[in-house]
Each structure stands twice: as C-alpha cells, then as structure tokens.
Amino acid sequence: MEKDYRTALGKFWQTVRRLRRGKQLSANTVYSRGGELLASTGDIVGRWKEYFEDLLNPTDTPSVEEPEAEDSEVDSFITQAEVTEVVQQLLGGKAPGVDEIRPEYLKSLDVVGLSWLTHLCNIAWRSGTVPLDWATGVVVPLYKKGxxxxxxxxxGITLLSLPGKVYSRVLERRVRPLVKP
Structure with missing residues (x-):
C-alpha cells in the first residue's frame, strides 16, 4: 500500500509539472466583484470564497415536497455486498479528498477491510451523521477560457472523501428506484 501511495504521489506531481508547462500565470491576481484587481493572498482567497458561495448557494431555490417514506430495504442495514459493488466500480487515478484516501486503497481492501467500511457506513446510516472528513470537500478552481x-x-470541482462517496453511492442506489423519472 505504501508503494502504491508513493507511485500515486509521484504521478500526481509529474502531472502537475506537465500541466503547468507553458501555462504559467502572468500574475497571481483576480478581479473583485466590483472589478478591482486583488493581489494579496487574503483578498484573493476571500474573493474565491465569495464567488463559490454565490455560485453554489442560490437564494431562490424552489421548495420540494417530500414524499412519505415507505418501510422497505431503504431503511435496512447497509450490506457488505452493496459496499463491495460500489468500491469495485470506483475509477482509479482520481484525486483524493481531505483524508488522502485514494480509490486504489479502497479497491485493494480484503474482506475484513470491506467489513470495517460497511460497519462505518452503518454507523453513519443509523446515527444520521457522517465523519467530518466525509462531509468536507476541497473546492479546486479549474481554468476554462478567457x-x-x-x-x-x-x-470548480470538489474533491470529496472516497469512503464518503461510497456511502453516498450506496444510499443513492437505494433511493433511485423510489424516485419517479
């Protein structure tokens, strides 16, 4: 596992160097909402925060009526088979979230490891809360054009925790059949 980590880390920095060649920013600045050029790190970070908050938290969201829940397999414990199926479908080579857990790590879990991951998912399911790392995402701005x-x-892309993604995908698979297309 340590060798995989070092290999993945090496590939990450190799990719970063390749992508940066020929695309150096002339200045580390952004425009404020009012058109003023910001140069200090604090102002730039504040502007990115403001931009993504405005983009991702609209004030005029329509209300959605929640259907009544039925007693079904949606409420049952999460099975190891569900977790295993989702883990097997993870794509390799993707960036990790704040917990630094990569898809390759989860795909290499044996029965005991998958059992622990299933147990964690069930704790989250029954308690209605998830570990902080599962709920924390890192927003990374990717340049388009202009x-x-x-x-x-x-x-913006959000780098999320892979165990949290597994949990979310298991829940999504359970709920999808109940949602009308």
Whole structure:
C-alpha cells in the first residue's frame, strides 16, 4: 500500500509539472466583484470564497415536497455486498479528498477491510451523521477560457472523501428506484 501511495504521489506531481508547462500565470491576481484587481493572498482567497458561495448557494431555490417514506430495504442495514459493488466500480487515478484516501486503497481492501467500511457506513446510516472528513470537500478552481483573473472563467470541482462517496453511492442506489423519472 505504501508503494502504491508513493507511485500515486509521484504521478500526481509529474502531472502537475506537465500541466503547468507553458501555462504559467502572468500574475497571481483576480478581479473583485466590483472589478478591482486583488493581489494579496487574503483578498484573493476571500474573493474565491465569495464567488463559490454565490455560485453554489442560490437564494431562490424552489421548495420540494417530500414524499412519505415507505418501510422497505431503504431503511435496512447497509450490506457488505452493496459496499463491495460500489468500491469495485470506483475509477482509479482520481484525486483524493481531505483524508488522502485514494480509490486504489479502497479497491485493494480484503474482506475484513470491506467489513470495517460497511460497519462505518452503518454507523453513519443509523446515527444520521457522517465523519467530518466525509462531509468536507476541497473546492479546486479549474481554468476554462478567457481572462485568468476573472473567477467566472473557472469551474470548480470538489474533491470529496472516497469512503464518503461510497456511502453516498450506496444510499443513492437505494433511493433511485423510489424516485419517479
């Protein structure tokens, strides 16, 4: 597992160097909402925070009526078979979340490891809460095109915890048949 980690880390930095070649930013600046050029790290981070909060937290969201829940397999314990199936379908080579757990690590789990992951999912399911790392995402802005100093010329991707993704996907598979297309 340690060898896989070192290999993945090496590939990560190799990719970063390859992507940065020829695409160096002329300046580490962004425009404020009012069009003022921001240069200090604190102001730039604040602008990115403001931009993604506005983008991801709209004020005019429609209300959705929740259907009445039926007693079914949705409420039952999460099985190891469900977790195993989701883990096997994870794509390798993806970036980890804040917990630094990579898809390859989960795919290499044996029966005991999958049992522990299933147990963690069941604790989260029964308690209605998830570990902090599962709920924490790192938003990374990816440049699209246009002026690099304008936040709107980037799209954000969120790097999430892989065990949290497994848990979410298990729940999504249970709920999907209940939702009308």
């Amino acid at each position: 002026d690099r100093r304008m936040c709107s010329n980037y799209r």
